[in-house]
Amino acid sequence: MPKNPNVKRVLVIGSGPIVIGQAAEFDYAGTQACRSLKEEGMEVILVNSNPATIMTDGDIADKVYIEPLTIKVLEEIIIKEKPDSLLPNMGGQAGLNLGMELDESGFLAEHGVTLLGTTAKTIKKAEDRLEFKETMEKIGEPCAPSLVVENVQDGIDFANKIGYPVVLRPAYTLGGSGGGIANNQVELEEILENGLRLSRVGQVLVERCIAGWKEIEFEVMRDGAGNCITICSMENVDPVGVHTGDSIVVAPAQTLTDKEYQMLRSAALNIIDELGITGGCNVQFALHPTSFEYCVIEVNPRVSRSSALASKATGYPIAKVAAKIALGYTLDEIKNAITGKTFACFEPTIDYCVVKIPRLPFDKFITAKRTLTTQMKATGEVMSISDSFEGAMMKAIRSLEQHVDCLRSYDFTDLSKEELLERLKVVDDQRIYIIAEAIRKGVDYDTIHDITMIDHWFIDKLAILTEMEAELEKGPLTVELLKEAKRLEFPDNVIARLTGKTEEEIKKMRYDNGIVAAFKMVDTCAAEFEATTPYYYSVFGSETEVVESHPKKKVLVLGSGPIRIGQGIEFDYCSVHATWAFAREGYETIIINNNPETVSTDFDIADKLYFEPLTPEDVENIVNVEKPDGAVVQFGGQTAIKLTESLMKMGVPILGTQAKDVDAAEDRELFDKILEETEIPRAAGGTVYTAEEAKAVANRLGYPVLVRPSYVLGGQGMQIAISDQEIEEFMAVINRYEQDHPILVDKYLQGKELEVDAVCDGTDILIPGIMEHIERTGVHSGDSISVYPAPTVSEKVKETIAEYSRRLAKALHVIGLINIQFIAVGDEVYVIEVNPRSSRTVPYISKVTGIPIVDLATEVIIGKKIRDLGYEPGLQPAADYFAIKMPVFSFEKIRGAEISLGPEMKSTGECLGIAKTFNEALYKAFLGAGVNLPKYKQVIITVKDADKGEAIDVARRFEKLGYTIYATRSTAVALNDAGVKARKVNKINQESPTVMDLILGHKIDLVIDTPTQGRDKSRDGFLIRRTAIETGVNCITAMDTATALVTSLENAASQGELTLIDIATIAKRGN
């Protein structure tokens, strides 16, 4: 079937800010889809509130709107841009829900817009629990006995009928939010009540618990002519009960016979055929471990995290093909881009094993529960490829960058056999390490299986790894043993640790005996056809098939690894843009990365893609084969920066800012010297290693002080300490891991925080703009609301910042990007920190100023000058609109996480509000972040003493907006004394009704709770904040944020039509 000639202007909806359950995979899918549509000559109009994405670049779509993803905004865009079609299934659940709502209301029909791809009817059939079940029953596909309930009593009655445990799944939510397994009525009531509230349609499915069954997924494609294929099967190592996003997943399925495999494959095709899906779809099954019984768990009629994984695991570009299908093509008309010979209508077959491990944020939220449930908690994931499961597992573990490199990385040797068995019952991110220890202590496979329900095959694979550990430990290290250890992907440093030798000795022994990594190609067809796409993975003990490349200069671009809090999608944006810029300049580009969700690991971004861990050894293997002319580390976040020293040792020149200058910015003494030379003030401070030293420095400076490790991103481990006791506590946390670098203790200055990202060519500096943070210092810059252009500081401060930036960039010999954070106290400017590399704000500032910073940085790195590139150095004139970056959090997903903001970053994503006025931009930013008020016009205020003054002003403004104000005792007194009417509510341990009852009563819009200085010791405050978050109530923990919000709400009242700004136009103007 040829392309539909009526489709010319397509509106694509993105997925909005990165939150747990909806991450970078949608930037990957959306970008691929947009490029695929443009390839077909379509005009693409893109809407996504997330400025950090590649898809929101001016050159990905024709029109780009970084606007809040709400119905109102989409309607305005449709009216303005008059698209003829809407592609809703690339933007995750968020995009799909919006497309559905627009269709259901009749708006699309009214404006002549057709829904492309899967139809609204199909989406409803797949997503609506009841319709889905009926459809499955009709075609004889079994579902677990279940009932959709809209109230708690119905849930209790049904659970009593089918028996506990039962699983609860709210309809239309992301990443299983609000779901869970209830073992008894008490748990049922708690989870169900919460789930009903979170569901967009107030429905929750109560179903027979199939926990412990094998969880098998199929990624399927179907075209408009009804041709169906499966792209990939995946098996979760963790059986049903753990969200697939939090499970270790292996592709293809490993423990199924052809009979089971084909049974489920046929079922998957049967299902998408009946649903009439056109495009990509994910089908999840639970398969009974000892029979042929299976249940359909769910169907996602859109691209998803699993489809990104399946794309990367097989090389089959699902989103790209899905977009072509949406235009009317059939699978047999679309070429397989990997082979260039075969067509999209075939099933990839792979000749390697893929393992995905989730990146869980428990290192950030140390108070959070580590248990894994049906509610997803992972912020990102890593994938690895090897010719054995063991190898893929070992590679994936070290790709995580969580201080783990083998199955001994968590030490459970102290636990007795009995304790281990007890611990095995806990389903958390450490389970594989516990299993490994249990195996070492002689627990048999059956016992481990009975407790964990993990298949024997996987347990045996973990056992093989522990046996190798033991053999290495026992010695002697023969060449044969070393060969086998490398085949199982034991890194040299682990072999060194186990054998008591040095890493150098191991490496030498390897090289002397020719034990080196070989590289194999991912080609979708297990070598059956010749492939042209250079997508590689390493194995030991095979021959290499990397093709000799062109006589071009080669550059290695190091990616940023898994998405985690503090190092998100922004760095993928930078890596991809740098790669494109190098390619434009005639370089051969090579990307190394291990994150399956990202654009950078798409096979057609760089000339060569190596899907590998980002450790020195793994990178060296690639360097040995490729012998690059240089490497860039400044775009891949801390992951890449950390590899600088190793790359230099390998003899790879670092392009751009040199390692010693990066060190100078991080090394306290060197940096102080530079500040002295350049006459730039900073807060007083010192470097320490121990708590004793820290206390001495703190007392010399006077409290409060800021404590943080050096060489970290996202302020990990950073805290404001107000006492010796807190210093001890924080130092203990930081020193959980051996620190290679000293810890910094600085005097805490309270002022306005400002930030610049700039490009420096060694002589001149280009500063696109100055960003100002709404929250004063003390809140991590990534968690602050950031405003461009800086609205409240004087011209003098701006000039000083421009001047200091110039001096710093020059003194540090920056070639490329630099990010600098300042504090302004009055007109005095102090520097907080300097990062001679890309930062979180680079995509944001590039887009809103129209200055392509990464492109410019890349050109500068290869020797061009800013002046030659058509830019006048210095601070660029401010834009005539405001662009506000708003952090977005995923606290509701992480049980037990402290939500109050501080120097350690906690947000998972961001959105943008851009408008002619500050107020409208702020309103849009809050809207984009999902703060959609008012609802009930009731607010609870409970603030620390220091904030009472500001709280009065905020409360008065809320009162004026018609809000009823509740306050805890002392706050209520302060408010009432100031003439603001506040109702006093009791604290948690006082008699009912307490503040908790009020929150749980679900009539509250907002909680403003500022914790006492430093880490909040009060259990009350913590409980109030957690309860608010978990019941879906907005909770603000900084007075500046509260002020901003009330300003936005005041503005909302008078807000008429929103102004829409096309980012693509800004980009063109910028150029």
Place this chain on the structure above:
Amino acid sequence: MKAFLILEDGTVFEGTHIGAQKEIISEIVFNTSMVGYLEVLTDPSYAGQAVCMTYPLIGNYGICEDDMESKQPWAEGFIVRELSRIPSNFRCEKTIQEFLEERGVPGIAGIDTRALTKILRDKGTMNGMITTNENYQLEDIIPKLKEYTTGKVVEKVTCESKYDLKGSKSLADNGPISGSSQFNKADFEKGIREPKPSMIRKINGSGLRVALLDLGAKKNIMRSLTARGCDVTVYPASTTAEEIIADKPDGIMLSNGPGDPKECTGVIEELKKLYQSDIPIFAICLGHQLMALATGADTFKMKYGHRGANHPVKDVVTGKVYISSQNHGYVVDTDKLDPKVATTAFINVNDGTNEGLVYTNKDIFTVQFHPEACSGPQDSGDLFERFISMMRRRKDA
């Protein structure tokens, strides 16, 4: 123990010996299926060949003898990257190592199977030897390898004498409908194993009698017919057309089988007579090639064949694409096809080669791929329905 795979181009792979202790010379082919190694090993079409599995992890679920596609393994050698140390499946009866040893199949593990596949892809299928003799002499071996041909293998794999299979009377005879089987713990603990689930949801072949010419038939061809209600009589490959016609079947099924179709001169002669008989005929794989040869078309040997579970075939009439299971090294040459005799019904989407024929003014259609699956996708199973309708129409007429 060390083992060696020696190819006729002189390439030697060193690995570990697996399976039976014996040396073999065979044609070396590769199969790209990710599951179904037992079905592959026991597919009679592999007679005379040693199979390399491109998926590196083999033996994960052990051996479930119920899944064998014939009474024994026919592949002469087995080449894998890694054999699983333990099997894991609720139906598993033994490990693949035990199976290979018991059934006399030698093999080699631990070699770079991808490198081997690339050689076969680039240079074409070739002969090879699997040996544990460390003192092999290439100059002695290579001439022997070059000499080897699979020969008249159909004679080896066909049944000895004719036998009957009864069609299912009701769906219940086929076992539980896919996925609906409820697990019975008590039964399981007593050692009662559930039958495999059936994908068939209609009994529409009752009363039809099918003559199946066994050229090396996979069990699931019989099962696909009997499960739909057809009664099946299986005939040895040497059966004459007259004998089959005399039994008055409602339809004739020509099975898959091994080797070069042109070696089957006797069968081709008989097929010429069956072609004239007006009895509806459905043929798979070798049967498809032989029918083409019997009616004046030609076949040729492909460079490295199609062996796997992911081959797209397109029905040229409806445009619908099926993902199919395939195992063939020869193919019908459509350039030499007389449209008055037969026209293309299916093509391979990847390389455009012929995947099926429909015979002009005849109730005959034949396919190169395997609608009976096992291993592989069951997407084209409906072709058996088409055969049944054809027989029904003829019978009712």
